Amino acid sequence: MKQRNRIYLIGSVLVLLALLVGGCVAPAPGAAPAAPTAPAAEAPAKEGGFVLGVSNTLVGNAWREQMICSIKAQARASGLVDRLIIANRNAGPTEQIADLENLISQGVDAIILNPSDRDALNAVLEAAIAQGIVVVAVDQAVSAEGAYIATNDQTAYGRIGAEWLFETLGGKGKVVEMRGIDGVPADTDRHNGFLEALAKYPEIEVVAETFTNWDPSTGAQQALDLITTIEIDGIWTSGIDYTVVEQFQAANVPFVPIVGADNNGFVKQLIELKDQGLIGAAVTNPPAIGAVGTAIALDALTGKNPERVTLLTPRLFDNVNNLEELKAIYAPDEQPGWSTYVDIEPYTLYNGSADVSACKGPGE
Amino acid sequence: MAFSVAMRNPALRILFRNSWALGVWLLLGALVLWYSTLIPVFGPFQITSITKNSLPLVYLAIGQAIIVISGGIDLSLGALLLLSNVIAARFMAGQPLPTVVLIALGIVAGLALLNALVGFVITLSGVPDIVVTLATGYIWSGLALWILPSPGGGTAPEMRWLFTGSPSGVGGSYWPPLLMLLIPGALVAIWSRTTRVGLSLYAVGSNKTAAQLAGLDVRRAKIVAYGIGGAMAGLAGLAMVALTGTGDPRFAIGANATLNSVAAVVLGGVALTGGVGNVFGVVATGVTLIMLNPILIAMRVDSNNAQVIQGVLIAGVMMFGGLVAFLRERRS
Secondary structure, rough: HHHHHHHHHHHHHHHHHHHHHHHHHHOOOOOOOOOOOHHHHHHOOOOOOOEEEEEEEEOOOHHHHHHHHHHHHHHHOOEEEEEEEEOOOOOHHHHHHHHHHHHHHOOOOOOOOOOOOOOHHHHHHHHHHOOEEEEEOOOOOOOOOEEEEEOHHHHHHHHHHHHHHHHHHHOEEEEEEEEOOOHHHHHHHHHHHHHHHHHHOOOOEEEEEEEOOOOOHHHHHHHHHHHHHHOOOEEEEEOOHHHHHHHHHHHHOOOOOEEEEHHHHHHHHHHOOHHOOOOOOEOOOOOOOHHHHHHHHHHHHHHOOOOEEEOOOEEEEEOOOOHHHHHHHHHOOOOOEEEEEEEEEOOOOOOOOHHHHHOOOOOO | OHHHHHHOOHHHHHHHHHHHHHHHHHHHHHHHHHHHHHOOOOOHHHHHHHHHHHHHHHHHHHHHHHHHOOOOOOOOHHHHHHHHHHHHHHHOOOOOOHHHHHHHHHHHHHHHHHHHHHHHHHHOOOOHHHHHHHHHHHHHHHHHHHHHOOOOOOOOOHHHHHHHOOOOOOOOOHHHHHHHHHHHHHHHHHHHHHHHHHHHHHHHHOOHHHHHHHHOOOHHHHHHHHHHHHHHHHHHHHHHHHHOOOOOOOHHHHHHHHHHHHHHHHHHOOOOOOOOOOOOHHHHHHHHHHHHHHHHHHOOOOOOHHHHHHHHHHHHHHHHHHHHHHHHHHHO
């Protein structure tokens, strides 16, 4: 009993010493002694040397990874950013609040976040804004007062693609709507846009509606089932596109007009399969919204007073009228799931997919 | 020997007996100190932030510790947290303070009874704890989605103040969260070490047969342990609704919380084999696990590597504990 206690005691002291020593000999890069900084709220617009904080709560998702890389590329290309502090983990609002408080503690000049909840983060965001930190919510909105918001217009995404499809079909025919995840705001918005377009074309009939859960293999299976069993004149997809096109080839069924997103694999098909009768349109949903948010944050920091709300209207490239543009955005070196539309005028400063794909922030 | 002299001194003996718990508190102190050198200013905002954000995990870890000490393990605690969180968010929104307090008490008492019932089922059926609680965990997660299908709801500002020190949930005084962090942990720790029922948990967890032969009520010990686990999960859910001001029924939140509670328990020196450990130690390790993330971010460790480091740290501390046990065996 005595021996055991002694060994426990010695053990815990050793752990403690090891940690203390570890902490002392290996200070973090850029660690500074606790020196009070001037309150940012009263600080005049600076010229540069900013520290940006980034908060994201979905890891292992290609779109979100590209969003983070676009923030890095933009921060690097701007030349105004000294350092990016990135809080990136799978988490809910509770953890994101902790991450945001940590970014405030780190003394960042601006925070760019993809919010995990519209309302739950408001208190911490408003606390940051009160300290003079510029807050930009990208991809999804927050209701915090004083925050900048940069999002892709998801309603327009649904409407623009659907209108192109219905027009291409001559206003008449049987279509399939392949949606994303039921209940997710972006899916609801896109569906509403789809319905807006549908209302204008009374002779278009929706013969099937599926939820792909934005999963390529799920969407492929649904597409295969549909094209081999019922008669279809056109397909609208919520971005699960290239695996759907592959099913036409696998089942040896003639192509029908199809709407997808600006996924690299789909763009490639639109270019290469045009001769074999594939007609389609890519509607953009750029993860480079992260870079747009970064540009807005830097504009706000340098006193250029950007707009509070930036709603990016998607662009549509079809392989009938815009083949050259499709060829221009196609990125042969990237994965099929890569979003090819990365250069967003007038915000982005980097140069094309290669810069974003390098995923290097300032000083890296 | 000077050492055996020291052992006769009661105060020192208590210190020695709880040396692991003491060690993890000192470790936490060292981490806080280190963190304070990584950021420009360390003040009340940071203390409030760390304490309030630790509350859900700390409560869950206290509950898990009591259950593990009694020889069980509860994989449904995270799901119970979800259940508490969504009930609170759904029914507290827009209600006057007395109603909110009643709902809060009802949730803690209700979940304590619910989980005590699970403990009863485990003792009655003889099915391993891990199997029963895995199953009930899925049931509670499903119920949570049924009560609140998507994030929403709310709570009273007073409720938020209690757990966060501010009616808005951010940047308030650090006293309320600090007290809410220390008091439940201290109460459960003292109860488990001084009362007859509390001590019976250690006896049952250490050797069930011996405890039974010694005339202890094994079944009661287990039911009480699961009841406390349920109550702490209820408290954790309330802390979560206070932190965010909304409810969130997502399964992943509960699953993560369960895993973290086991990690905190293991780091806190509570043996998964039962019968050993100090509940107050897991309060420190719960906060430590929350602290790791900001420290790693401050050191600009990539998020993918951060998880690896977290895992290596847990494995390292556990292997160190194993080494200590091994040396002890060899000496005696």
